[in-house]
Amino acid sequence: MGSMEKGRTIVGWAATDPSGVLAPQTFTLRNTGPEDVFIKVMCCGICHTDIHQIKNHLGMSRYPMVPGHEMVGEVLEVGSEVTKFKTGDIVGVGLLVGCCRSCRACDADIEQYCNKKIWSYNDVYTDGNPTQGGFAESMIVDQKFVVKIPEGMSPEQAAPLLCAGVTVYSPLNHFGLKKSGLKGAILGLGGVGHMGVKISKAMGHHVTVISSSDKKKVEALDHLGADEYLVSSDSSTMEQAADSFDYIIDTVPVNHPLEPYLSLLKVDGKLILMGVINTPLQFISPMVMLGRKVITGSFIGSMKETEEMLEFCKDEGLSSMIEVVKMDYVNTAFERLEKNDVRYRFVVDVAGSDLQQQ
Numbered sequence: 001m002g003s004m005e006k007g008r009t010i011v012g013w014a015a016t017d018p019s020g021v022l023a024p025q026t027f028t029l030r031n032t033g034p035e036d037v038f039i040k041v042m043c044c045g046i047c048h049t050d051i052h053q054i055k056n057h058l059g060m061s062r063y064p065m066v067p068g069h070e071m072v073g074e075v076l077e078v079g080s081e082v083t084k085f086k087t088g089d090i091v092g093v094g095l096l097v098g099c100c101r102s103c104r105a106c107d108a109d110i111e112q113y114c115n116k117k118i119w120s121y122n123d124v125y126t127d128g129n130p131t132q133g134g135f136a137e138s139m140i141v142d143q144k145f146v147v148k149i150p151e152g153m154s155p156e157q158a159a160p161l162l163c164a165g166v167t168v169y170s171p172l173n174h175f176g177l178k179k180s181g182l183k184g185a186i187l188g189l190g191g192v193g194h195m196g197v198k199i200s201k202a203m204g205h206h207v208t209v210i211s212s213s214d215k216k217k218v219e220a221l222d223h224l225g226a227d228e229y230l231v232s233s234d235s236s237t238m239e240q241a242a243d244s245f246d247y248i249i250d251t252v253p254v255n256h257p258l259e260p261y262l263s264l265l266k267v268d269g270k271l272i273l274m275g276v277i278n279t280p281l282q283f284i285s286p287m288v289m290l291g292r293k294v295i296t297g298s299f300i301g302s303m304k305e306t307e308e309m310l311e312f313c314k315d316e317g318l319s320s321m322i323e324v325v326k327m328d329y330v331n332t333a334f335e336r337l338e339k340n341d342v343r344y345r346f347v348v349d350v351a352g353s354d355l356q357q358q
């Protein structure tokens with residue numbers, strides 16, 4: 001009895017302390033409310049942010065915690081007010097599952113900048129219960145935060161787009177950098193950086209990868225399709241590249257000097273920061289004044305942009321480089337990701353795994 005009142009019992013893989021080791025646990029999901037979509041998880045990507053959360057690097061982790069914010073699944077049930085989805089649809093859920101719906105950001109459909117946004121895991125939902133992410137049997141999510149996966153796109157391919165993909169797409173879209181013929185650079189070649197190369201190329205840009213060594217040169221040029229490769233410590237080629245970029249997507253997650261990159265930008269060029277760096281960055285003001293250059297940052301993308309980006313990736317036939325693993329490999333995958341030992345995204349085949357089995 002009581003199961004309808006109390007919600008559904010499901011299995012998810014949770015971290016229970018800052019060691020960050022995931023293991024099966026049972027959870028209760030709320031019953032399907034009028035605006036809710038009940039989703040059976042098919043697969044879920046592993047994002048670098050998940051490491052910080054499960055290991056409490058930011059000091060705000062609540063346990064037990066089921067991570068995972070690049071989730072693709074199948075709709076099993078919809079609430080009475082749900083208009084966007086029906087049973088059987090293949091859908092995605094990213095980093096957010098709630099917002100206030102009345103602030104300036106929410107009114108402007110950029111709910112990712114709402115101060116009351118609710119994260120898809122390691123947060124508390126409006127009913128007072130903890131939110132749990134995609135490394136679980138199922139999720140229940142308000143329809144506003146669910147996107148349709150375009151027909152013909154595989155769930156595994158779609159997963160990394162829901163965080164890494166939209167993170168790159170959103171600033172290019174917002175700052176008017178979607179038009180073809182631009183010259184862009186991607187600084188740092190991890191999960192987001194690799195997606196940056198793919199999406200910028202698909203937009204018709206000339207794309208340069210900038211890295212601290214030539215270790216990733218073959219990878220960038222031959223496998224990802226970048227046009228050029230620049231080693232940041234090579235001062236003569238850096239000088240030759242001065243004043244040449246419309247934008248630089250900076251994905252480096254540790255403190256680094258900005259001036260070498262600011263000097264690469266054209267007049268009105270934009271340095272878009274995407275790495276979470278908790279120590280102050282430095283530059284001298286003429287570096288931005290002489291050239292009206294912009295240093296900015298951007299955080300994921302709106303639900304609207306996520307839908308747009310998925311369609312764009314589908315139309316362009318864009319694919320991400322992924323390694324699909326089963327759930328019992330997830331802890332090893334996290335260890336490898338921490339060592340940067342993956343090209344470029346792990347995606348966990350949740351539906352194809354025995355979630356009870358450790």
Ligand SMILES: [Zn+2]
Nearest residue numbers: 047049163164
């Ligand atoms: Zn992410």
Ligand SMILES: [Zn+2]
Nearest residue numbers: 100103106114
């Ligand atoms: Zn809001």
